[in-house]
Amino acid sequence: MLAAVLSVREATLHVLLWQRARAPHAHRWALPGGVLGAREDVRTSMLRQLSEKVDVREVAHLEQLAVFSAPDRRPGARRIATAFLGLVPSDADPRVPPDTRWCPVARLPETAFDHGEIVRGARERLQGKLSYTNVGFALAPPRFTISTLRVLYAAALGYDVDPTNLQRFLSRRGQLVATGGSAPPGPSGGRPASLYRFRSRRLEVTDEFVAFRPPR
Amino acid sequence: MLAAVLSVREATLHVLLWQRARAPHAHRWALPGGVLGAREDVRTSMLRQLSEKVDVREVAHLEQLAVFSAPDRRPGARRIATAFLGLVPSDADPRVPPDTRWCPVARLPETAFDHGEIVRGARERLQGKLSYTNVGFALAPPRFTISTLRVLYAAALGYDVDPTNLQRFLSRRGQLVATGGSAPPGPSGGRPASLYRFRSRRLEVTDEFVAFRPPR
DNA sequence: CCCGGTTTTCGCCTAAGAGTCGAAAACGGT
DNA sequence: ACCGTTTTCGACTCTTAGGCGAAAACCGGG
Structure with a gap:
């Protein structure tokens, strides 16, 4: 349950990341996400998770990307992630929580887990669908x-x-x-x-x- | 964890279905699948599930389709399904277990749960990717x-x-x-x-x- | 008010891709 | 040898894509 939210900021493609405070992978940058609730489907759950980081009304498009399921993709308890691709218009209000930032996709900071791979997948999906x-x-x-x-x-x-x-x-x-x-x-x-x-x-x-x- | 396995048989697109013996949805036709194991990723798990229905070496292509997660998509305990699209060459050995059949996609029998929708999604994905x-x-x-x-x-x-x-x-x-x-x-x-x-x-x-x- | 600089918009040209059609090629059977 | 059948290939047309440069529409300064 993760989303790579992309947006063009200052003529560059950016992705929404937040910096982890706690282990594992403390201080690394991660995609926003969370756990699926009992009465939700994945899409509404994803929108709920995202509402903690951005104004969800700004998310103009949200689609499933892929499931990431390597058993060792995360230390500790196993977790399967359904990854989404989200898009935010370039004029949307860029206010985000203090631990969250828009990071240029071309030069990502040190990412947590397999999140770098997910961002690359999101970017490729966007490139194809634009055409x-x-x-x-x-x-x-x-x-x-x-x-x-x-x-x-x-x-x-x-x-x-x-x-x-x-x-x-x-x-x-x-x-x-x-x-x-x-x-x-x-x-x-x-x-x-x-x-x-x-x-x-x-x-x-x-x-x-x-x-x-x-x-x- | 479901797969819509498609193959062209007798000049018609078919999908591999098996007939449920027990409730819920007894006697309805369902996609092959199962539950994710502890040490598997979704792809290898899917191949393992499929090996019960067909010779896996015949599956020439297998890719993720989408996650189906409506809370009421199945009666009883909640289950999230990662759906796959599988393709089998038209010359592959058509031997399958007795409860299993190749069914024409255009005229599906009464399907279990949301499996009909999944087959439609698989067919559309195939149509696009062929081009x-x-x-x-x-x-x-x-x-x-x-x-x-x-x-x-x-x-x-x-x-x-x-x-x-x-x-x-x-x-x-x-x-x-x-x-x-x-x-x-x-x-x-x-x-x-x-x-x-x-x-x-x-x-x-x-x-x-x-x-x-x-x-x- | 004219003029150069700047940015957008539009039209023309060429090349490549897609679809149609029909003739030629290569068989088997009579 | 001829005929029907199926495959293969070339010729033609039409649409789409990309490139280029001129014209249009604004600014500010002399």
């Missing part, structure tokens, strides 16, 4: 410009993306909707960028990636 | 013709596929290797089909489906 679903909505603010969206995608994917291609890609799939408004230009001028929003803010698979299919 | 990975190897015999492969893909995907496109699609990704041999024609004659094999028989992601990426 064949509309998960981007869970990283972006409600309204955004193509430039800011480009920064978010570049941070999550790990490489630079072309703004023209990004816009065409999302428009072709009907994900992008122009709101009509425009953002004020920066201090050095420039053409004001028009504002967009995602058509849907719930996960949808936009590419069937089903080959060999007749067009209709 | 961006080489999982096809886990459905196919070691050597096969394009025609037989076409039947396998059509059964798994649920719609007809064009042999020309299938061959091009797999060849472009380097999955297909011509063995040089050829299969004897059927009773009504016809050009003998050449035999192919998959280049690799371990899961590989062939499409990065990473858009916006510069070609090099």
Whole structure:
């Protein structure tokens, strides 16, 4: 019962970690989590655990990642972890408890147990899903410009993306909707960028990636 | 700890089910499974459970599907299930215990608990992965013709596929290797089909489906 | 008020991938 | 030798992707 909660902060992909106070693995950084309650399913339990670290309303997307079950993954009593991937928009209120921080995924601190591996799995899952679903909505603010969206995608994917291609890609799939408004230009001028929003803010698979299919 | 083991039999996608003898849900059809042992991880445990129903060497691919955890998904004591997707080649020995059968996925018998939902999830996962990975190897015999492969893909995907496109699609990704041999024609004659094999028989992601990426 | 600098947006071009179609190839049987 | 059957291959079209540069729309300063 663990979650790798990812969010783009300052043009870099971050993950929510808290520093353990007690053994085992004291002072190491761990993913938020806890134990499944008797009357919960794993999803509502995960949301309950997360509410101790962040405002759950900020978690725009939450999905199962995998089960981690190596018998020796944790010293002491055996524990099986159902890992989740959570996404928080980049404009969400970053206030977290004092022992908790947003850590850049590319340079993780010393992590507890197998949590580093889980973060890597979460990152790869996000990278894949950005291309064949509309998960981007869970990283972006409600309204955004193509430039800011480009920064978010570049941070999550790990490489630079072309703004023209990004816009065409999302428009072709009907994900992008122009709101009509425009953002004020920066201090050095420039053409004001028009504002967009995602058509849907719930996960949808936009590419069937089903080959060999007749067009209709 | 459950597995939806899929295989194409007689040009149709089937799933391995066994008929429960005792309550709850007596006489209903259930997925093979069991309880996690103390010294196992979920994968080896799943393989152990499956060995009671089929020859495990026939399971060409096994991956985690999802955790099913609704508190009332089973009457009586609570149980959390880690569900797996297993694939068995179409030429594998179909001998199974007397209470066990290959059932067509499209017309399932009355299933126990939430096992019907799990089978649907497994089928959807397979459909997706056929297009961006080489999982096809886990459905196919070691050597096969394009025609037989076409039947396998059509059964798994649920719609007809064009042999020309299938061959091009797999060849472009380097999955297909011509063995040089050829299969004897059927009773009504016809050009003998050449035999192919998959280049690799371990899961590989062939499409990065990473858009916006510069070609090099 | 014009002009250079800056940022966004749009259109055009080329290349690659997917799907359709039909002809040629290679068999068995009569 | 001919015919029906099945596989294989090439040619064609259409859509999508990526690259590039020009035009658009703003700033501030002279």
